[in-house]
Amino acid sequence: MPPKTPEDPEQNPYDLLGILQEATEAEIRTAYRTRSLKVHPDRNRNDPNAAQKFHALTTASTLLLDPLRRLALDAQLRLQAAKKQRFASYDNKRKAMVSELEAREQEFKKARMAKEQERTARESENVRIREEGRRMREQREKERELQELERQYAGSKPESNGTVEEDSLAPPPPGDLDTTIRVKYTLSSHPALSTAFALAAHLRRYGEIDEETVVMSQKAKKSKKSKGLVNGEMIVTALVPFNQLGAAFAVVSSAQSLKDQSMDVAWAGGSEPPILGWLRERGELGGPAAKRAEPLPTKTAPEGTTFSSFPSSFPAFDDVAPPPPPAAKAGMDYESLTLLRMREAERARLEKEILEAEAAEGG
Numbered sequence: 001m002p003p004k005t006p007e008d009p010e011q012n013p014y015d016l017l018g019i020l021q022e023a024t025e026a027e028i029r030t031a032y033r034t035r036s037l038k039v040h041p042d043r044n045r046n047d048p049n050a051a052q053k054f055h056a057l058t059t060a061s062t063l064l065l066d067p068l069r070r071l072a073l074d075a076q077l078r079l080q081a082a083k084k085q086r087f088a089s090y091d092n093k094r095k096a097m098v099s100e101l102e103a104r105e106q107e108f109k110k111a112r113m114a115k116e117q118e119r120t121a122r123e124s125e126n127v128r129i130r131e132e133g134r135r136m137r138e139q140r141e142k143e144r145e146l147q148e149l150e151r152q153y154a155g156s157k158p159e160s161n162g163t164v165e166e167d168s169l170a171p172p173p174p175g176d177l178d179t180t181i182r183v184k185y186t187l188s189s190h191p192a193l194s195t196a197f198a199l200a201a202h203l204r205r206y207g208e209i210d211e212e213t214v215v216m217s218q219k220a221k222k223s224k225k226s227k228g229l230v231n232g233e234m235i236v237t238a239l240v241p242f243n244q245l246g247a248a249f250a251v252v253s254s255a256q257s258l259k260d261q262s263m264d265v266a267w268a269g270g271s272e273p274p275i276l277g278w279l280r281e282r283g284e285l286g287g288p289a290a291k292r293a294e295p296l297p298t299k300t301a302p303e304g305t306t307f308s309s310f311p312s313s314f315p316a317f318d319d320v321a322p323p324p325p326p327a328a329k330a331g332m333d334y335e336s337l338t339l340l341r342m343r344e345a346e347r348a349r350l351e352k353e354i355l356e357a358e359a360a361e362g363g
Contacts, residue, residue: 013060013061016035017032021074021077028064036054036058039053039054040054041054065243066245066246067244068245068275068284069245071279071284072174072279075170076170122142126139126142172275175274178248179244179245179247179248180239180240180269180350181252181265182237182240182267183238183264183265184237184238184265186234187218187235187236188234189262195216199216200240203240206247206250209240209247213346214238215238215351215354216236216237217355219358221233241346241350245275245276248267252265
């Protein structure tokens, strides 16, 4: 067997749900419902890993129901299958060589991570030294050390081969904030958007949002002539997580038109998710993110082939009325209660990030 590489996923979402790679959306939802009921924490109180298993099933279902992230996952699985098939065709001598090479690559990556940790530790030490009054001298020494490490790293980097070149084709791993955007506006320009529910209803024209996970903060700004703000004007900052990556991409693509409406939008992580760059290189986004594409039908894979459905471009969302707010739920079953607890934990984390960002801006 080929050695397991760091790029292999710890848990295959298809295996977790017990479905094939060609499964339809309905089959994914059915499999999730069936398996989540079996491992639900409220039904397995004696299993300390029940909550972890339930969370893993929820994460796998959410990923497979997002067409763009599922496309990246399928590409990664195909690369791994081709790699294993090619390895199986090698003779024993060549298998030993490949295994040794991959082992060296792993050791090299571990060494690089250790150097990165060492660099971080030195930076922390420099902070302490700067507080003692020796900031400039220690900073110069740090720069010289980093240059020396870079030269050593460049000289010790192993030769690349076909196995390493394949790694560049693999999609980047999904991030926690890939589908979350940051919205900022003045309350005077949008007085109706004073609550998280109202903001979610306003942005739902781009895609589905769970308003319970929207985090909003309102803060009065002092007078700043450069920004033209009046004294005490309320600034609203919110983190809005969409259910699908395409919806979040559509909002950021409409940043200019929203800015004309006195609303600034950007990625919550501070930069575009790496998976969008991977999709753009493959020509799946239909052009730069700043362009507004015309609505096109969704491409669907023919029966019997690997799933590859995704929107080839994103539609314009002008003059589209937001849907009415959902009706209140009469009751909550075990699954809904657990998901509600998970959303509350995610909400607390996002609130903490907003407060830290506002504190940094105020400083």
